[in-house]
Amino acid sequence: MSDPRLRSVGWGVLLMGSGVLLLLFEFGLLAPYSPLVQYILAGAFVLAAIIFFGTFARTPADWWRVIPGWTLLGLAAVLVMSTLAVDQRWLGATVFFGLALAFTHVYLLDRGSRWWALIPGGFLLVLGLVIGVSAWIPSINMLALLLFGGLGAVFFLLFLLHRRQWWAVIPGGVLIVFAALIAAPEGSETSPLLRWWPLLLVLAGIVVAIRGGRRTRPERMEVNAARPAKRAQPQPGKASGAAPLPSARGALGEYTQPAPGAT
Template sequence: MKSARTSIIAGIALMAAGVLLLLDLLGILDSAALVWPLIFAAAGAAFLTLFLRSRDNWWAAIPGSVFLGLAAVMTVTQLWPGAAEWGGAVFFLFMGSGFGAVYLRERSNWWALIPCGVMLTLALVVALPQAWGGIPVAVVLFLGLAATFAALSLVPVHPGPSPRDGSHPGSGPLPGPGSYPDRPAALAGQPGAAEPSRMKWPLIPAAVLAVLGLIFALQATALLTASEFFVPVFLVLAGVALLVYAYRHRAGAHPGAQHNVHGA
């Protein structure tokens, strides 16, 4: 089986090399310009094969996406020189896809969603027209990062093994439901203990990044003409929030007094 697979791979490689040499002799294509893209593509394909072979090889998606992205960028820029400005966006798309594949292969690798969202956001930033200037770029960057952390808060995270499940050395397996005649089977198994939960901390950077993105968006649409307006407006809003909090706290602390006043 291994010898047949090796023969297939070697045959495809020889056919591709022959086609490239033939195109070079006919003057249709400069095969020397495709040497490095082919090398990077071969390295990426090797890592991709390693990734698909076993679930434990989830890490291979990261270097595989990098090599495939380099091969795609070099091929696009050499075959279509006018599309060179899209090279960065294509590379970031490949890298984001690699981190996304890491999460899809092993759902416990929730951290891979952060670089995945960052790479996809950078792809959007690079693809923006150069005439847009700096403020729209900042809007897309901050809002894209905010969406990344907001999406991370929706991802279910499975808890790790507890010390009672027999996974640590020196502990035996848990008794079955039948070992506790005076306890219901549902309580003995505790099915709700392994239910996934959702993280709350990503909401903090998501909120901060979203506020920054909205500030830049307001400034880009000329609703705020100068940055010196930010501090006075922030102070006014903070004062209003403190007054509302004080009023609600005082009203909640004396419910009986308000009732007596209304009764009189």
């Protein structure tokens, strides 16, 4: 299908068909045919993922193709895991892991200009871990600690890998402080100290202001333009059509002789 419109229609039909099959599976209408249906759907998703990766290998400029490729592989893994005795929360976490791998792949393709992919990739990885670990850790406070601490660690990882993105320390520090607030038990000696966490924002503002004040303004380039040529004043007793005498010292851009070809 070389026509882009036919390709769009083909992918649309494939997505609609996959959605209908998944709806039938969710409502238990395909339960008598399980696990054969899951294996067939997983194979279809893997085939579609291979197509996406193949088209990306042919045209590396279309880096976005790796995102649906890894997403489809994650969905295929979920379908296969659904036939096993796996907790439902880990099934949901697997979808997030597939998306995290997609953005990690995008970052590794160009680490210099696609540093931004670390943020969604790290966030999706942390969310997947929190969802999966919730099958073993029932404590809400502990899960919140893992969530905020993990999100803060993502920003610090961005700063460590790309020092120019120094701003990442600010949201990372705030999230780490939130994690510390959650971890601190009620009535402990550290709780009053943690109430001063807004001072971190004040310090961050001071750092940003000082950093901005130290920036040197770009020097303006001076352009020396030539002075406009002065018209020679006609002397009495001479014809008005006579050519003006050249000045003793000409400036750049001045032309005091008649135009070429003029008579």
